[in-house]
Amino acid sequence: MKDLATLGHRIRHFRADAGLTLDQLGQLVGIAGSQLSLIENGRREPRLSLIGSIAAALGVDVSELLDDAPPSERAGLEIELERLQRGSVYASLGLPAVRPGKNVADETLAALVGLHRELARRSREAIATPEEARRANTELRQRQRSLDNHMASIEDIAEREVAAVGHVGGALTHRSVTRMAERLGFELVHVDDLPHSARSVTDLENGRIYLPPASIPGGHGLRSMALQAMAHRVLGHSEPGSYADFLQQRLEINYFAAACLMPRRQSVDFLREAKGKHDIAVEDFRDAFGTTHESAALRFTNLATAHLDMEVHFLRVGDDGAVYKAYENDGLRLPVDVTGSTEGQLVCRHWSSRVAFARTNRTTEFYQYTDTPEGTFFDSTQTGSTSAGEFSITVGVPFVHSKWFRGRETTNRLSSTCPDESCCRRPDSGLSQRWSGKAWSSAKLHAHILSPLPSGTFPGVDDQELYEFLERHAG
């Protein structure tokens, strides 16, 4: 059934036009005026036959009564006020509901609705305070850990979509991605005026996915972005209701894109063969499927436990030593703050993730064994750089699984007892005496840890800019 509030308002509107009282119209259609009043107030659902009688009595078409639009601007505000007053945000304040009757002036009504809208917007925004964002992130990491970072249902969907366009092996081409989009009723359009905060925009009305221009034709980034945009539809996402929902959706669309670019069956075949030769290397996996090192490393964590029988860890660390992203199900002790959050925490100076920065030859992966109180781990680290600075990508496993990896014969071996302060946190006592109290330093703000904070309907994307963009291109 339709929105009862709108239906009621439309009946009242046409009844007033016809100059009939509740009782008079009630008499014409054979119900009591009080019953009709309940219907007009949206508190009772009329049978379709009654709607037909009312329409006939008022001399309008049934479709006029069933229209979705409020019959007037005033009625629109009344409907919205009633809806907002019923919402949990207003209810939590314990204030009385205002009945927007005739005695409430238009300006008063407009002011009330405006305040309600702002209240609703602010409460959505407040969901993503930095603390809340960190907590949601941590919960998500723990949930993924319990799943071994493997999401079978998304694997199935990705496998089906990729197979449907006839992809059999190797890198998923831009052409295949375009055909996957077409199958879903989307056209991929490259534009150079996307809203600043948006990576892509999907116009559901006109079936278009807007992407930035291809600066590097065939780049992995664009294929991945297009797949992520499609994923919202394939996975049946609706507008995120909370920051945690937003994070979950982002994880799922990233997972879907990776599972298309590195499909399960082909990837598992490739990795099992490498395992058989004791020569697993993320760099080879990356090159075989034409993706970035980070994507390949993360994808490896999706498949390693479920299909290759090994526990793993993954780290993306900045050149300042801070964790940008991390995952483990192998017992590696990630640095965490009091809330259990790892993003922004410093990893041990002796870990491969940081030692690799000191190397001069960074074209290949760096290998290292690290002895910790939790056991010995084997790590393989690749460094890279972005405009924001250098970073390292590490995939590692407990010692027992090192035999399957390229680089296992390395002689690099360090020990780490972090978070024990004596490991690497305590400064050299001579230096400490020399400088203590004689210097001051200002810390870098880790923007990525606090962002993206929702500011509108889509977290992190400016609504106005988004809508202006859609207007510009919808014509």
Ligand SMILES: [Zn+2]
């Ligand atoms: Zn340490």
